[in-house]
Amino acid sequence: MKKLLVILEKEFRQVFRNPSIYRMVLIMPVIQLLVFPFAANYEVKNVKLSIVDHDHSSYSQKFISKISGSGYFKLTSYQPSYMQAMKSIESGAADLIIEIPKGFEKDLVKNNAASMLIAVNAVNGVQANLGGAYAASIIRDFNAGIRANWIQPPAFNAQPAIEVTSSNWYNPTMDYKIFMVPAILVTLLTMIGSIMAALNIVHEKEIGTIEQINVSPISKLQFILGKLIPFWILGLVTLTLGLLVSWLVYGIVPVGSLGLIYVFGMVFLFTLLGVGLLISTFAETQTQATFVSFFVIMLFMLLGGLYTPIESMPGWAKLITKVNPVAYFIEVIRMIILKGSGFADVKVQFFSVLALGVFFNAWAVFNYRKRS
Amino acid sequence: MIKEIVIKAEGLTKRFGDFIAVNKISFNVEKGEIFGFLGANGAGKTTAMRMLCGLSIPSSGKAAVAGFDVYKQTENIKQNIGYMSQKFSLYEDLTVKENIRFYAGIYGMGRASAKEKMNNLLVQLKMSNEENNLVKSLPLGWKQKLAFSVAILHQPKIVFLDEPTGGVDPVTRREFWNLIYDAAEKGITVFVTTHYMDEAEYCNRVSIMVDGVIEALDTPSNLKKNYKAASMDEVFLQLARGAKRSSD
Incomplete structure (x- = not known):
């Protein structure tokens, strides 16, 4: 425990000393939230x-x-x-x-x-x-x-007609932005979770400091926790920032519980950090890690229901979405923010993401070798 | 007086597929000794050292470091050794002080004793004025001296140095070797690989590796006598000339 604190102190110092982290965690999400919802719009006009x-x-x-x-x-x-x-x-x-x-x-x-x-x-x-x-x-x-x-209406309606009136629930003005903003928030957390911790670990491989760690009595669990916790906290900062932007700019106030969004966000980040960690155990250079992360992120997003409804995907693609944490979180965050769903409504998704998180992290810890 | 043996290798071998990087090497290193591990590039020095440090699993053979087995007790070995790799191993984006504190912390040193150690060390290295500067701003020679001092901060039984003076000027190299002597005097065994033959003369005993095999192992003066050479340089050239592996 004491060693973990020593490691965390070092990781936080390095994170806060790195200006590109501020850009990724603070500025990039705000810009994406300001730009994407207007561009990613399916309403057909003009x-x-x-x-x-x-x-x-x-x-x-x-x-x-x-x-x-x-x-x-x-x-x-x-x-x-x-x-x-x-x-x-x-x-x-x-x-x-x-x-x-x-x-x-x-x-x-x-x-x-x-x-x-x-x-x-x-x-x-x-x-x-x-x-x-x-x-x-x-x-x-x-x-x-x-x-x-032309036609004079007859005294009686000769043909009775069924009149269909529809009312739009949860997003009454059918504003596309209200649908997209929460999902874009999920994509931001996806990027932070799966790339940043991975790059950080691979960077230590590249500069050789990881050898020094491997030859020390630090256990691999301590090392990995030391890498995960700072980025987990940064991810939650991004989530907070994103929710603030969607409230201030788009007037989106979650109908459901903010606490539930955070609980889900925490588990989701844990899972995505596990994915990143796993990538870092395979990659030797930051270039490799970046490419693999991008591939995985693209897969998660395109099969995540961000742009296209999962319901209309073919059967095999639907199967993939069952192991896609991004698909679960996009679905759930829309449910909580737009419909006000409670924990009981999202518990299947919650435990699925948790199980995926345990799986990816366990694989990563298993795969991380102090020896070759 | 029987000297305590701190490193014992018997037929230690490492294979990567068909390639035998280290081929059945056997030697003993005594406590407090400065043991030079020489060889051309690609001779297998680093691989041998990595096996002894518990970073690489041997393919066959036996070895014990500080009395612990290199197969099963690597975590015990790690608590008892210091290691300075070929690549610079301090964090460039942390200050001198933060690096020392970090490495002290991961070896389980308390804040108070780490602080005392740090202050002594900074005085010894004449780096007290640099303590709050980022390591990347230091000249290479200083970095290497600092890395060595950090590697022995937790007073290991053995310190492994992999080409510690590569690219360092002669004056700083001399200073670096003074640090090594100090450490040896305190009873720390020094296991060092080098390319500089003048440094080989500073060692108590020297082994010369050629193509994964130890070709010679003795004190520098005995080696010169046996090979009828005026300097270690000549000894090395006589042995290494027969090497078949191309250097990397």
């Missing part, structure tokens, strides 16, 4: 729209003004033909073409039916899907609008 109007009637004009007034589309060009509109998609000047055929108004008035063509650039699938759906729903709305003008 879809570039090109219109081919063969009809030039008052209805086609009404329709065009309705769609360009919707806020989702930006009317970038009128093209005389479909072929030319296609060219503007190819050149990137348009994402979506709406072609209004000749006789659109006439058909609508006389035959009670008219057709219209929507062509979407589907290179970005999400944008294409949503853009196409928005356009279709605007057309539907336009259609219903004309009908309401």
